[in-house]
Amino acid sequence: MSCDIPRIVMKFGGTSVADLDRIRKVAQTVKKQVGAGCEVAVVVSAMSGVTNQLVEYCQTLNPLYDPCEYDSIVATGEQVTSGLLAIALQTMGIKARSWSGWQIPIITDDAHGRARIKQIESAALIECMQAGVVPVIAGFQGIDENKRISTLGRGGSDTSAVALAASLNATRCDIYTDVDGIYTTDPRIVKKAKRIKAIAYEEMLELASVGAKVLQTRSVELAMKEQVRVQVLSSFEDHDPSREGSLPGSLVVSEDEIVEKEQVTGIAYSLNEAKVVVKGIPDFPGVASSIFRPLAEANINVDMIVQSSGTNQTTDMTFTVPKTDLLQVQQLLEQAKDTIKFSQLLTDEDVVKISVVGIGMRSHTGVANIMFKTLAERSINVQVISTSEIKVSVIVAAEYVELAVRALHTAYGLDQMND
């Protein structure tokens, strides 16, 4: 069973397979990887726009559509791409065949529309690869135990690819997308933003959840759990797959694989949060619960909770919530005013959350202090602070977002990273 041939799972997103020309280009990329002596399995998304069209059909017929039928309908997009890429590969002389989720099968739970993979029967795929045939797998989909088609949620093809890489014991999972990697920060704000060559799963999760939309969060969690090495690459550039060291893109790996642990790997920001301040709450045990229970029951995601002393034995509670939920939060708290007994409810939508992330923080001190000092030098007032083992986040007024991100990028030495 064991062999020394590297086994690579290559995943191509919707923009990478948007039309027949791009599908041909993808086939060339796969051909190069095969030519480099690898066993290759390919995972594809739907051609961009196709899934949206199918979702619109469902929503138009019935906004409360049956998720089982939705899954059966939208899963066809990936089925089409997998067949077309198989034909494109065959046309270039590469043996290939398409696999739908049910053919493998990829077994999921029955949470249709956002299913989770339970099991992948990889025997047939391994047989396929060992016979020199490239399996081209429809991403995003599986079947539940009743053989009904299920899908993994938007961006789910990333998760398909990582799960397949784990199941196939692949050397690496290459995610080809429309960006060429993960950057130290948003290049639209900071021209000197640099591609991160290697990033730890934990860092990626912190960066993804605060804005870097390169990989589906769940796929990173799965990669971390299964220890799958993920390479993020641009499908619009040419790579030489025979030399991993020279690969462009960003490698998402275990912390152990990262030799030089930077204090700060990246800086993320999010304009999607609003600040809520509940002032003048009598300071008694259980007060936090009286505020957050109604929000939890309404499935509102509360972030960055800070409690501070007020005056006269009262306390102030500050936290952030998604902007889209702010109105509901205000209503819920006003309704609970008799229980919470607060004196004042303040909200602010004109804020930005800025986070510096790096596993190096664990062994370096003073990372937070550099942040506060840098912002203070620009007279940027920090309204809320929250820290974790590998992240420091602050809330500041939204107008400072570019200034703050640029200043921090310089302050943490990210402008000078080796290229």
Added chain:
Amino acid sequence: MSCDIPRIVMKFGGTSVADLDRIRKVAQTVKKQVGAGCEVAVVVSAMSGVTNQLVEYCQTLNPLYDPCEYDSIVATGEQVTSGLLAIALQTMGIKARSWSGWQIPIITDDAHGRARIKQIESAALIECMQAGVVPVIAGFQGIDENKRISTLGRGGSDTSAVALAASLNATRCDIYTDVDGIYTTDPRIVKKAKRIKAIAYEEMLELASVGAKVLQTRSVELAMKEQVRVQVLSSFEDHDPSREGSLPGSLVVSEDEIVEKEQVTGIAYSLNEAKVVVKGIPDFPGVASSIFRPLAEANINVDMIVQSSGTNQTTDMTFTVPKTDLLQVQQLLEQAKDTIKFSQLLTDEDVVKISVVGIGMRSHTGVANIMFKTLAERSINVQVISTSEIKVSVIVAAEYVELAVRALHTAYGLDQMND
């Protein structure tokens, strides 16, 4: 197992499900049938235009595409429609679920792109219907024994529907299409053309193969073999399904079910054939074979063979071939001139084949004579004649097509059929 509830298979073609509005209209038609107390299974085609788009993708990537991949790609069209119709039905309060070919499964041979159904496992569908859920089945598709998706060829959803009706022991298979039935002749030529209320399988086969493109020929053959009663209906008209007697459309059934057997049921014509005359062949045993073997080897479909005496112990051979094959036929015969030893090869593309069809011919004499007399009265010269048990076909000059068809329609009393 037995029950008195009528079980109807309803099939809707591509134009009937062309957009969401039409899918909603189809759902209403199904709802009426369910409301009439029937167990209903539905078979759908792809939304019109979808299959063409997918076929074009395949052909653009590679004109010699892998038919296995082609099948996997084009079968998605029906899968989408089945899901959408299920949602539309649910929205109207009718329990429904979609079924793809592999879910049932419908097992076919492995002749991808033109597969034949070998077996349908109908147990799950019957269970579904008996639970009060309408199965909405993706037509045109099945799986081969290796679980790869197969398709039945263009128009294959008709065959799916008839095969399912046989397997489900259905009372009737209703084919909803963009015409409201089968006509005594082409209504574009003869304004008085009448809808045929009941037509025998054999007649339908003769009419279909000479031009009436309402049902896929193979579906009629299968209906005849399995004795499935097929009703052709327009999906753009309203029907009252509770009264079969009042159904518009045309019923395709066994000869036994047809009480009044007309001498002539319908008149068909085809402008797609060319006439070939091979003159002055030495009349020896095996001469026919020397002409037709090379054509058979080239897969050319020869029709209406007539041999007549020439002069001086020679013979003339006249036959028709598809116009698209005429050039190749000329080349093949010229190449075989040394073997056949004919004196002259004549061809004529300006001809039309006109056929009168009717199971009543078996018990009525003089049907052919009416044809010859009618044509002679209009000074239309008959060039070739061929007859079968239920059909008389002639070749005449193409310019007479409308005149001849109209005259024959009147001569056989078809203008006066009861409505």
